[in-house]
Amino acid sequence: MTRAILQVGPLRIPAAIGRSGRTSRKREGDGATPIAAMPLLSGYLRGDRVAAPRTTLPLTRIRPTMLWCDAPKDPSYNRLVRAPFKPSHEEMQRQDELYDICLVLDWNVTSRRRQAGSAIFLHLIRPGYEPTAGCIAIARRDMIRILPHIGRGTILRVL
Incomplete structure (x- = not known):
């Protein structure tokens, strides 16, 4: 099942999840979405495409040099890094619209374990x-709808 419901406080929003469904044993590259209550940490925004939405969540404008390290053996695993960067990574300034608004969930971020999964974001569908x-x-309209009501520490759950 790759469709789910995202619960944000009292709101329930249709969502797409990992190609491998949900798991309580998340591993790097498994394609699964963690079964967990995940607090929001911060977010990123394609300011060249999207006007800054109303929210108390810290949003940083995405720059071409911004990458996210997904190399478990690297000291920067599951962290924002800057280009040039040789180890495995993901580009934050994507050609598609998925990361036009991209929120960082606290999955393996504040307390990291190698191979436990990286770059678990809430982004556009x-x-x-x-x-x-x-x-x-989630859909852009749903993201815009929830942003004024969320902030750092807001808990997200996938049902």
Whole structure:
């Protein structure tokens, strides 16, 4: 099952999740979304495409040099890094619209374990709610709707 409901406080929002469904044993590259209550930490925004929405969540404008390290053996695993960066990573400034608004969930961030999964974000969906690589994805209209009501520490749950 690659569709789920995202619970944000009293709100329930349709979401796409990982291509491998949900798991309580998240591993790097498994394509699954963690079964966990995940607090929001911060977010990123494509300021060249999206106007800054109203929210108390810290949002940083995405720059071309911003990458996210997904190399478990690297000291920067599951952290924002800057290009040039040779170990495995993900580009934050994507060509598609998925990360036009991208929120960082506290999955393996504040307390990291190697191989426990990286870059678990809440981002925008692909058409047709296509599965993600482990993230949670929602429609742009739903993201804009919830942003004024969330902040650092808001808990997200996938049902």
